[in-house]
Amino acid sequence: MTATATAKTGNEPPTGAAPRAAPDPHRSPVGGVTWLVLRQHRLTLWIAAVAFLALVIELVWLRTALTDYVRTTAQHCADTGGQTDCVSGALEFQTTYGDLLYTTGQFIGFLPLLFGLFVAGPMIARELESGTYQLAWTQSVSPMRWFAAKLAVPAVLAVTGVTALSALHTWAWWPVQDLLPGRHWYQGFDELGVVPVAYALLGVAVGATAGLLIKRTLVSIGVTLVGFTALNWAFSALLPHLAESRTKVGKDFPGLGSTDWGWRRGYVTAGGGHLPEETCAGGSGAVRERCLADHHIVGGFRDYHPASQFWTLQWTQAAxxxxxxxxxxxxxxxxxxxxxx
Amino acid sequence: MTDLTYQPDRTAVEAVGLGYKHWRGRALRDCSFRIPSGRVCGLVGPNGAGKSTLLALAAGLRRPTEGRIELLGHAPAHPAVRPHLGYLAQDKPLYPYLTVRETLRVGRELNPGRWDQGTAERVLGKGHVPFGRRIATLSGGQRTRVALALVFAKRPEILLLDEPMADLDPLVRHEMTAALMEAAAEHSTTVVMSSHVLASLEGVCDYLLLIAGGRVRLAGEVEDLLAAHSLVVGRNGAAGGEAAAPGGFVAGRPAGLAPHTVIEARTTGRQLTALVRAEGPVDGPWETAEPSLEELLLGYLRSPGAPSLLTPSAEPRARKAAA
Structure with missing residues (x-):
């Protein structure tokens, strides 16, 4: 359509009419839309940089302190002939380092959502809401470039920051993973390894999409919160199915190793079939006995993932x-x- | 038809069957017009006529729901058009937390190869806008200056300005208008400037686009549009016509003006004043005069049913070629 109209009217935008601007000696290495996006969010960048550095320092210190404590306490336990769970049994270990590691992990787990809520979404929605997009979209640089920068800048920063923090967190957690209660690999799964990096991308993508479509800062924050939480829930529900699960069968519900993640249990019938745990949940002893008999239940099973599947699950979930x-x-x-x- | 000058020059803006519908209803319908290059075109119409919508469509900020609009022969979003287009929205959006200096840098960064810092500083310098101040702390007039500096320094070939001078005091408005005219003349820039203050366009515009109710009512050279109309004054009921109700609009066509298109007729006491599109000489006991721009615009605005008029240079060429 455009081409035919051009042919008819013979109109061509002038080309080469603009004299080349002299090279700017003060030009910073970052230019164009990227410069604008970075300048617009300078305060956010400073806050993020300070928080990032604080967390890096904290995690390095934590790792050093944890390994030191484990080494000296294990030595002390061996010297005094203490029990095997001497280290993990120490209350001081839990309250001094365990809680801190837990809190830091939780924060790293929340970072992707924070990026989506307060960075990726509002930086687009606020421009659409306040009308400044009309300024940005009518310059020589196309609106598509503007949007690409609004998507890429937070994505690069989020991925870089979260990769570093997640790596440090995993590094600090690694030597004490089986020593601290409630800190097994499957309990901090979304805060370890590569999964937080993928979630950081998701947070930016969901936030930016909501900001672009909704065009209202507050509403897009709300929608991002709901959307991201729902997706997170769905991914968590899907997680145990992402790698081949193992099953243990026994007379009752069989016991598992301390590092195994038992994610489902149920009943085994005489025919060898599996029934969910809810089949005979609740009821007094007699009622339950009758229920078990009615369903020809002869034993229990447990589906679990051993700790060796940590990285398989991590990479699959991240992908x-x-x-x-x-x-x-x-x-x-x-x-x-x-x-x- | 009167002898209207026809200049087959370059087309700056052309719309064919342009329509825009949003969730509140229809803002524009079936608008067809052409603005030749190098003109200073006043875009006039009452509030809510669709002026801002038309300019936003021309700037590529919105997409037409019907028909099309082209700048320099391309869709507004075309990468070849974008560097040659300057647009200033009605509320003059600027980043409030950036300083004036940084705002100019935005212009430089987003218009590589086109930005002229000297132009920007010239526009700002006259008003003594402090470069270190944040936009949020500037007065309305100062902000308008910064916004104008930003569009001028891009050295656009087509300038689309939505009520650009609305919040300037008369002195600054005069100065800015002069700066605009100077810049436009120097680079033979096409300017499309909307306003609902008719007086502000007199002597500034040589081209006119009147839209009302989402439709084009008048389009063409101001001179030709004025020449095509006559203001006719005579005694109410003269030449055997029916007497109109005094003090009101005349419902029908006053007799004696039969061969002409009566745009609007009204009576004051025993006097009848009519704006007519004359088809040949006006005969009868009438005094005729060329209307002023304001009289012409008001006449059309008061008579929504009057037929539209496009001078030949304002007829879209694409439609002619297609017909």
Missing amino acids: LVAAVAVAFAWFAVWWMRRGHR
Whole structure:
């Protein structure tokens, strides 16, 4: 359509009419839309940088302190002929270091959501809400470039920051993973390894998509919160199915090793079939006995993942989350491209 | 038809069957017009006529729901058009936490190869806008200056300005208008400037686009549009016509003006005043005069049913070629 109209009217935008601007000696290495995005969010960047450095220092210190404590206490336990769980039994160990490691891990787990809520979404929605997008979208640089920068800058920063923090957290956690109660690999799964990095991408993608489509800062924050939480819940529900699960069968519910993640249990019938635990849940002894007999239940089973599957589950989960993040980003780019080149 | 000058020059803006519908209803319908290059075009109409929508469509910020609009022969979003287009929205959006200096840097960063810092500083310098101040702390007039500096320094070929001078005091408005005219003349920039203050366009614009109710009512050279109309004054009921109700609008066409298109007729006491699009000489006991721009615009605004008029240069060429 455009081409034919051009041919008819013979109109061509002037090309080469603009004299080249002299190279700017004060030009910083970061220019164009990227400079604008970084300048607009300078305060946020400073806050993030300070928080990042504080966490890095804290995690390095924590790792050193944890390994030192474990070494000296284990030595002390051996010298005094203490029990085997001498280290993990120490109350001081739990309250001094365990709680701190737990809190830090929780915070790292929340970082992707925070990025989506307060960075990726509002930085787009606020411009659409306040009207400054009209300034940005009518310059020589295309709105698509503007959006690409609004997507890429928080994505790069979130991935870099979360990768570093998650690596440090995993490094600090590694030597004490079986010593601290409630800190097994499956309990801090979303705060360890590569999964937080994928979630950081998801947070940015969901936040940016919500900001672009909703165009209202507060509403997009709310929608991001609900959307991200729902996705997180779905991914967690899916997690045990991402690697081949093992099953133990016994007379009652069989016991598992301390590092095994038992994620499902139920009943085994005489025919060898598996029934969910809820089949005969509740009821007094006699009622339960009758229920078990009615269903020809002869024993129990447990589905579990051994600790050796940690990295398999990590990479599979991360790939899945990242794929959904890419899908969101792709949709947002498509939506933007639909209206603006 | 009167002898209207026809200049087959370059087309700056052209709309064919342009329509825009949003969730509140229809803002524009079936708008077809053409603005030749190098003109200073006043975009006039009452509040809510669709002026801002039209400019936003021309700037590529919105996409037409019907028809099309083209700048320099391309869709507004075309990468070849974008560097040559300057747009200033009605509320003059600027980043409030950036300083004036940083705001100019935004212009430089987002317009590589086109930005002219000297132009920007010239526009700002006259008003003594402090470069270190944040935008949020500036007065309305100062903000308008910064916004204008930003569009001027891009050296656009087409300038789309939505009520640019609305919040300036008369002195600054005069100065800014002069700066605009100077810049436009120097680079033969096409300017499309909306306003609902008709007086502010007199002597500034040589082209006119009147829209009301989402439709184009008048389009063309101001001179030709004025020449095509006559203001006719005579005695109410003269030449055997029916007497109209005094003090009101005349419902029908006053007799004696039969061969002409009566845009609007009204009576004051025994006097009848009519704005007509004359088809040949106006005969009868009438005094005729060329209307002022304001009289012409008011006449059309008061008579929504009057037929639209596009001078030949304002007729879209694409439609002609297609027909």
